[in-house]
Amino acid sequence: MSTETEILAEVEALKGRFSDTKALYREVCALLFFRFGVTPTANKLYQYVHKGTMSTPAEVLAKFWDDLRTKARVEIDHPDLPPEIKVTAAEAIASIWRQATAAARGELAAIRVELQADQERVRYEQLQAEQTATQALATAERLRGELTSAGEAIKGIRIEREAEARAHAGTAARLQELQAQLEQVRAQQQRTQESFSGDLAKAREAVDAADRRAAAADKRALLEIEQERQARAKADKQVEALRTQNSQREARERQAALEHAEAVARLQSQCDAASADHKAMQQANRTLEQELRGAREQLQTSQQEAAHYRTEAQTVQAVLEKLTVSTRAPSRPTKKRAST
Known part of the structure; x- marks a missing residue:
């Protein structure tokens, strides 16, 4: 079974x-995009569903891209990052979605206007031809x-005949004239x-030209999506x-410990x-005890640094998990998102 046949059965x-x-x-938008990996357009949606007017799939498609952009937004929360970097990183992906959606809407509106104008012109010319044929x-x-x-x-x-010889000749001439007129009418009809x-x-x-322009718009949208995927791979x-x-x-911390x-x-x-020779080595014992206290203080300081490093590692790990979930979300949708 081909992909097109499967899509028609699902629709x-x-x-x-x-x-x-x-x-x-x-x-149908969610089915095409998430299950079959096909970028939905208003023209494709109307071809599959055949309900409502052309404005209905265009409106639903715009709402679909807005919802998808909202759900794909990445929020970065790290105590060591400045607020400006957080805002820039969070808005980068959202800006890509806004640009892709605006471009797709503009192309779709222009194609719809051209197609409607061509259809109206064809209807008018067809009506004139039908009137002429009638x-x-x-x-x-x-x-x-x-x-x-x-x-x-x-x-x-x-x-x-004998009495109406002249009338017969006139009638024959009239007949020839009518036949000539009939041939002219046939030629005009042809x-x-x-x-x-x-x-x-x-x-x-x-x-056909309108369909080609729509296909070009689809290719541009796919190219922008591919650029976004490359940006995510870099991240x-x-x-x-x-x-x-x-x-x-962590390895350095373990070595220091x-x-x-x-x-x-x-x-x-x-x-x-x-301690075995405490009486004879009392002064030396004091010195060793002082060195021991200093070493313990240094050990405590090292343990505090290790705890701080572990806290930073846990924070970085949480950010990594959040970024991983956000980058994988469009490629593996859940049932709840598909029903949106």
Whole structure:
């Protein structure tokens, strides 16, 4: 089963579930974008649903992009970051969404105006052609009636040939004239049909040109989305670099703690040896006790620094998890978001 066939089957199923036209268009938007990876446009939505006017899918599509932009907004909260950097980072992605939505709306409005103008012109030209064809048919019917009357006159003239010889000649001339007029009407009708065919071909070319412009607008929207994805990949690389730096910092903290533990062990050994000869080495014992207190203070300071580093690591990890969830959200939607 092809992708187009699957989309049509899913849309038919949604038609049975949703009676409201706007709700149905909103569900079809979510189906195309999240499940099949197709960027929805007003033209595509109307082709699949065939309900309402062209303004209905355009309005629903604009609301869909606004909701998606709001849900995809990233909020950065870190105690060490200045407020200006927080605002800039949070608004960067939102600005991309606003620009893409505004460009898509402008292109869609221009295409809709051009398409409506082309349709009105084609309808007007078709109406004129139909009126011309109707007039030609009426003329042909009138000429056929005149030709029938002439035939009946000819029959009467044949009965009275000898007495109506001159009338017969006049009637024959009239018959030839009517036949010439009939041929002219037929030729005019043929020209009218050819003109109508030419106008219809021009209208089809205009519709094809509008479809090509719509496809170009879709390509531009996809290019802007790809640029946003590249920006997110760059942010992921920066987050990975911060994670590596955090791991290196933790390794240095563990090494410092190990060195302090070894220093404490050495000092404790010296203290025990000095205690065995307390009377003879009292002054030396005081000196060792002072060194031990200094080492303990240094150890306490190192432990406080390690606790501070661990707090920073937990904060960075929380930011990483929030960024990871935000960057993965558009590619794996939940059931709740798909029903929005």
